[in-house]
Amino acid sequence: MTDQAIIKTGGKQYRVAVGDKLRIEKLTADVGANVDFAEVLFVGAGADARIGTPLVEGAKVNAVVRSHGRGKKLIVYKFRRRKNYRRKNGHRQPYTEVEITGISA
Template identity: 60%
Template structure:
């Protein structure tokens, strides 16, 4: 059984037992998070597609850790104008472990 969830403006395909890095969520390490924005649930022979969400479906997850991703360098330059700008960015993330997927 797997589901497609939406969190942080992105979509993730998850199954029970998966560890996924998503955009930063509030919650302490070890706490449970309920994600109710489920777009699709597939259970072997049956597939339920929401319009836009599957009614009554939930994904329970546990917060494993919080962290920051690798640094991405942004470099802007205008030729012949002596303009150069360098900037760095590190995106925060939350790693979650999918416990259960439930559909009604």
Template identity: 55%
Template sequence: MTYAIVETGGKQYRVQEGDTLRVEKLTAGEGETVVFDKVLAISRDGKVTVGTPYIEGAKVTAKVAAHGKGPKIIVFKYRNKTNYRRKTGHRQPFTAITIESIEG
């Protein structure tokens, strides 16, 4: 079993070949290939390689499956005794990717 730990969008993800996951929005269009070169660790057949902080020459390639927005989060601001109420919503954009290969 081969897996890697990749950093993108300020977050770290544990990925394997064939995985589909949601990451922070990327600029690549649907169907395009994305290469992640910030690989923190790779495990192959029980042997773990850890970078300092990244592994040189390692990369993970993925294909962009879709773009979308997450669930709506309600933001409600309220101050008592002043008739101050503000209700807004937020939907975080994301990119769904499918991992194709892990190299390095």
């Protein structure tokens, strides 16, 4: 089993391993830039796993920004019956796609 980690970014938690590509909440980094995630909640695998309380001391996950984009369109529709009230909105959530390059404890 490869080294794994659980990181926290954008208010969400992700389980990652080296080589994984994932979409996270938008970061301000440029495409091709290196990003470090210092909020590591869990690192390791098997007997040498370390669980943070709440964070693992000195652990960090390195990643490279691959692209920025916007998710698929979601329709937000508000409706009140018998009140002649209707509101229709669209929403596309921005994201950043990163590739995990290293996990260090």
